Every structure is written in structure tokens, then in C-alpha cells.
Amino acid sequence: DEQPVAGRLPVPGSTLPLPWRHEALLRDARAGLGIAIARGLAWRLFLGLLPAECDLSFWLAAADAARAHYGELREGHAPDLDQRSGDAGDLWDTIGTDLERLYVSGLESDFFLLPERQELMHNVLFIWSVRHPGMLYRQGMHELLAILVLTLEQDTLYVEGQQPWVNPEVEEAMLELTSPEHYEADAFAMFDRMMRYMEPFYEVEQRRRQSLPAKDDKDEDQSPLLQACWRIQGERLRAADPELANILQQQGVAPQLYCMRWLRLMFGREFDVDSVLVLWDWILASAAPPAAGEEAELSLGGGWALRESLELLATAAVLSLGQRIREAEGAVDTLALMMRSPPAWTVQQLIQQALHLQRGPKAKENSTVGSRVVGAAVSLAVESGAGAAVAGLIPGSAGARVVRVARERRLRRCRTTTT
DSSP, X not given: OOOOOOSOOXXXXXXXXXXXXXXXXXXXXXXXXXXXXXXXXXXXXXXXXXXXXXXXXXXXXHHHHHHHHHHHHHXXXXXXXXXXXXXXXXXXXHHHHHHHTOOOTTSOTTGGGSHHHHHHHHHHHHHHHHHOTTTOOOTTHHHHHHHHHHHHHHHHHHHHHTOSOSSHHHHHHHHHHTOGGGHHHHHHHHHHHHHHHXXXXXXXXXXXXXXXXXXXXXXXXXXXXHHHHHHIIIIIHHXXXXXXXXXXXXXXXXXXXXXXXXXXXXXXXXXXXXXXXXXXXXXHHTTOOOOTTOOGGGOOOHHHHHHHHHHHHHHHHHHHTHHHHHXXXXXXXXXXXXXXXXXXXXXXXXXXXXXXXXXXTTGGGOOSTTOTTTHHHHHHHHHHTOHHHHHHHSOTTHHHHHHHHHHHHHHHHHXXXXX
């Protein structure tokens, strides 16, 4: 749903500078260094919920609009929340069953069992599901939401821990942006945007979708999730390590048996929570959206780039287990290894391998801005405004053109937000 313009309006010429540069956040996230400041705000920025390279007053206006929108949704679904009968009651109970056994590695076992967190997540998942009857709630969505809620709470602790701020107005704005009063509305906005990107991986019906291109008509009949699984093992892995791909093929190992969980949960169960947060920094940075009116060939962010980053990470995860797969005694041992063992590399190593895979062997052959091999790396460099880095990535005069577009884009975003 499109969110209405609401709340306070940005003040032209106001002096509420952003506390961090968008370029610096993207650089750290892309490098696998993790985000050391208010991670939830950075993710809202990467997801396009906050405008990049603008005044803090624009962030406040965007947050107000999203919160007002959720307030209207919540009020409109108040009868469903109160009565919980029929199909709505079944949906409520299904969500509740999953939430009652929610656990995130690295946190206290009862962290998400506190009544306040249970209620918040229950409401968000229920209202989102009612608003998306074609998709509804699927198991695993609650685990994605849990990570988002955690970052919102961490933001509050971070901002309160920085007091007193040098600029009292900036301090007031940051406290408002990270206020616990708005956790539910902010969590809904983040989850709603993320699910726009992740929806193809939660699709159940075998219907054709606009996802990554299928190889043939038979592949088009598969769900995007199955297409991604086969692409990981049959194309990406084969390009990186043909011998390992042949072993899995000869053993008859179906990639969906081990890839589905990785992709749907964004590796949320494979590492402790601190490592998952760093991994998500990189994944969400890949989705940093293009500016309004940007040329189509530069629009490589969003859901396509996010899902591709997950495929790259999954390929890297298989490579990390390569030696153990070679030593396994047959398909049963191989499957047990891949389904039960976490990747053998650290998150930072996986990210570096994914970046290497992203560049690929054909990188030298591609000179166009829209190259799929360069892919999301170009999009992110453009989004960050890192002109020198973009010029280095793209040969010839195209680099200079991308730098010019990047500069114009930031100005357009700020101007668009004020109109």
C-alpha cells in the first residue's frame, strides 16, 4: 500500500544535519564491517523508508507519515484484532503458535516471549497478513520480524547512550525517531517493505513471477524460490567450483533441501544474532533504492538485488563446506552436513566470497552500466555517491556519466520530498 503524506513538513533551510553520511553507512555495510551506530535507522534508510542525503527534518516527516499510515490501518482492523473469530481467529492462532516458540541464537531464551514483544509482533504480523490475503502469514516471517524489532530496541539504547548531544535539536529528533512509543508502527513499516522484496521466496503457488530470469519454460513453472535454489547449485556453484557441483549432482542432492531455509530466513538460524546483524547490513545495503526518475539501467537495487545477494551468500556457504562435502560418504551424509551444519566460514568471509562471486569471471568483458555481473555493487556505489569508486568500476565515459547521475539523484530526492 502506498503511504499517505502526513505529519510535519520539512523546514526549508533548517539546520538539522544527519548524524551520519549515507555514503559511510553503505561503505561499512558493503565491506562486511557492520554498522556501529543506530542500525535500525540505517536499515530504514537502506529500505527506502527514510530519504538519503537530506536534512533530519525529512526523516521526521517520513517517520510521521509511516506512523500515521499504520495508525489508520490498526484502527481499521480493530474489530479483527478484538474479535479474532473465523478465519481471522485461525490466522491469529497460527501466528501465536509460532511466536510462542520463537528463539534467536545469542539472545536469552525468553527474550521474545515477553508479553510486550509478543503483542507487538502479533499485531504487526496479523495486520500485514490481513492486508495481503494473496500471501497471508507464512512460517518464518516471524523470525524476520524479530530481527527488525531487535534493531529498533537497540537504536533506542544507542541514542539514549549518546546523551547529551552537541546539538539539542538533533538530540530531540533522534529521540523521536527511535522512540519506544512507535516500535510497532516502525516495525510494520520495515517488515512491509522487506516483504515486498522477500515475497517471491514465500510464494507457495506455482505461478509465473517477475523474478530473476528463468532458463527455460520448465523453470518458469517453478516458484521463484525453487528457481533460486536450482540457480545456486546448477549455475552459480558450477561456475565457481565445477567439481563440487558435479559431486552434488551425482549424489542427487536437491538444492531446495538445504537452500530454502537459508534464503527464506536470510541466514537467521545459521549464526548467532550479532553475526546475523552484520550479514543483514550487507544484504539490506544491496537493496538501497534508486532515486525517483533514475534511468532504468541504473535501477539495480530493491528486491532483485536483495534476492541476488542471498543467492550469492548461499553459493558462498556451499563453497565453505566444500572440503567436508568431498569427504562425506554419499548423499545421506552430504545432506545431513548441509542441513545441520552452519557455514564453515565467518560472516565476513562469506561476504567477501559473495562479492568475489558477484564480480564473476565475466566482469572484464562487461562495459555497460546495466551489466548483471556488476549488478548490485554498481547500484550501491551510485546510491552512496562514491564517484571515484563508480568511475573505477565502470570503464570508459560511462563512469563519468554515473557520477553525474549520482549527484543529480541526491538533489532530486531532497527536492521531491519537499513537494
